[in-house]
Structure formats: structure tokens, C-alpha cells
Amino acid sequence: MSSILVSQDAGVLAITLNRPDKLNAFNPEMHQLLRKALERAADEHEVRAVLLTGAGRGFCAGQDLAERNVEPGAAPLDLSVSIGSHYNPLVRRMHALPKPIVCAVNGVAAGAGANIALACDLVLAARSASFIQAFSKIGLVPDSGGSYFLPRLVGTARAMGLALLAEPLCAEDAERWGLVWKVFDDGELLEQAGQIAARLAAGPTKGYGLLKKAMYESAGNSLDAQLDLERDLQREAGFSEDYREGVSAFMKKRKPAFKGK
Numbered sequence: 566m567s568s569i570l571v572s573q574d575a576g577v578l579a580i581t582l583n584r585p586d587k588l589n590a591f592n593p594e595m596h597q598l599l600r601k602a603l604e605r606a607a608d609e610h611e612v613r614a615v616l617l618t619g620a621g622r623g624f625c626a627g628q629d630l631a632e633r634n635v636e637p638g639a640a641p642l643d644l645s646v647s648i649g650s651h652y653n654p655l656v657r658r659m660h661a662l663p664k665p666i667v668c669a670v671n672g673v674a675a676g677a678g679a680n681i682a683l684a685c686d687l688v689l690a691a692r693s694a695s696f697i698q699a700f701s702k703i704g705l706v707p708d709s710g711g712s713y714f715l716p717r718l719v720g721t722a723r724a725m726g727l728a729l730l731a732e733p734l735c736a737e738d739a740e741r742w743g744l745v746w747k748v749f750d751d752g753e754l755l756e757q758a759g760q761i762a763a764r765l766a767a768g769p770t771k772g773y774g775l776l777k778k779a780m781y782e783s784a785g786n787s788l789d790a791q792l793d794l795e796r797d798l799q800r801e802a803g804f805s806e807d808y809r810e811g812v813s814a815f816m817k818k819r820k821p822a823f824k825g826k
């Protein structure tokens with residue numbers, strides 16, 4: 566059984582984390598297949614949006630801890646190795662992908678699993694889903710971008726509460742706190758997420774890629790630098806075929822037919 570399922574339909578590359586008996590905890594194979602799927606999303610023009618979800622009752626329980634267990638007397642593990650070779654490149658790849666990634670958090674998202682959800686561009690959650698910064702329970706620090714995303718999304722007080730106490734945050738609170746875009750009833754999540762991803766896949770892909778860059782670079786920019794960046798990105802967006810199509814469709818009061826170029 567492959568630890569990642571990938572399918573493509575109408576411009577959407579659907580990626581399902583598929584180790585349901587381990588709540589889709591990450592192992593090296595899963596990292597490798599996820600990397601390949603994201604490379605495909607980046608390389609193929611026909612892929613214009615990504616939909617990420619998990620099989621079974623969980624979204625992702627983070628690192629498979631069975632592979633990080635240190636027996637008494639054994640030498641300590643250097644965790645920076647897997648962070649450097651797997652988790653950091655994954656988060657960087659997701660952020661840099663010039664196409665939208667929709668995440669359908671179908672159940673519990675813990676540790677790196679929670680933060681990989683937050684690294685997606687549009688996070689949707691099932692009403693029964695929860696988010697757990699599980700790291701401190703095992704003496705670790707939030708990784709996979711958690712210490713970057715959390716304070717920016719919810720403020721330092723809530724980020725510290727989540728990280729120190731490692732208690733589950735229910736989907737409705739996550740929505741109220743601004744960690745996720747929308748919560749759907751469990752039975753509706755996948756259909757709604759699929760519709761949203763399909764809508765994005767039919768959109769002005771190039772503009773979406775530039776939009777991601779604008780939003781994500783703003784965190785480290787002054788207003789001056791950000792205004793300059795917006796100017797430069799808008800120049801590029803304005804040269805796109807989809808901009809022409811968007812304005813022409815508006816003027817003619819018809820639906821635009823974007824090509825993602």
C-alpha cells in the first residue's frame with residue numbers, strides 16, 4: 566500500500582496521506598512520494614491547484630515516532646538531520662509552489678502534521694478535526710514552520726498557549742482564531758474542498774502564484790519594501806494572458822476563461 570495516493574482531475578492534483586493505521590504519520594517513503602507529487606505539481610502546466618488531505622480518521626500525526634525512539638543507553642538521535650532533509654524542504658516547496666494548495670484537514674493534525682496543514686494556502690477543516698502542537702509533550706520545539714506560522718496567525722499569547730500546553734484546539738476554535746479559513750461538517754469536507762480546489766484550478770494560476778509571493782514575503786518586509794514588491798509583481802501579473810482575459814471578460818460581461826498563463 567502506497568503511503569501517498571495521487572490523482573489528477575480537471576487541473577487539481579489530489580494528494581492523500583495514506584498511512585491511516587498510524588494517523589498518516591510521516592515516514593521516509595511518505596516524504597519521498599510527497600516530494601515527487603509536489604514536484605509534479607510545480608512542473609506540469611496542467612496541474613493548476615493541489616488538494617492535500619489524509620486517509621482515514623486522521624489528517625497527519627507528524628513524525629512517525631516509532632522511527633525516532635531512542636532505546637536506553639543508545640546514542641542520541643540528531644533530529645536536525647530529518648528536519649534538514651525532509652521537513653524544511655517540504656515546507657519551503659509548499660510555500661514556493663506558484664499554485665494554490667488547499668488543505669482539507671479531515672481529522673487530528675498533530676506535531677509536524679499540524680504545521681504542514683498551516684503551510685498550505687487555504688486550510689479547510691472537518692468539524693471533528695483538531696490541531697495539536699504535540700512537540701512539547703515529548704520535549705521538542707514546534708517545527709515545520711510552526712514557530713513562524715503560529716505567532717503570525719494567532720498572536721504570541723495563543724501561540725505560546727498552544728505550544729506549551731499541547732492541548733487539542735478544536736476546528737471551530739481554529740476557525741475563530743484564524744488558523745483555518747472554514748470548517749465544514751465532516752461528511753461535506755471533501756466535496757467542498759474539491760469544489761474550492763477545482764474553482765482555483767480554473768483561475769488565473771499565474772496571478773495566484775504572484776499573490777502567494779506577495780502575501781508570504783510581507784511577513785519579513787517593511788511597508789516600503791512591500792509596496793515595491795507589489796509594484797513588481799503587478800507588472801508581471803499585468804503581462805499575463807489571464808489579465809487580458811479577465812478584463813476583456815469583465816468589459817463584455819461574460820465569464821472569463823482563464824488558461825493559467
Ligand code: LHQ
Binds near residue numbers: 644647675677700
Ligand atoms: C503514531 C503516531 C506517531 C507513530 C499516532 N508516530 N504512530 C520532526 C523530526 C524529527 C523527529 C521528531 O519530530 C518531528 C516532528 C514531529 O512531528 S514531533 C511530533 C510527533 N507527533 C506526536 O507527538 C503525536 C503523537 N500522537 C498522538 O499524540 C496521538 O496519536 C494523537 C493525539 C495524534 C491522536 O490520538 P488518538 O486519537 O487517541 O489515536 P492513537 O494515539 O490511538 O493513535 C492511533 C494509532 O496511530 C496508534 O497506533 P496503534 O497501533 O496503537 O493503533 C498510534 O500509536 C499511532 N500513531 N501518532 N506520531
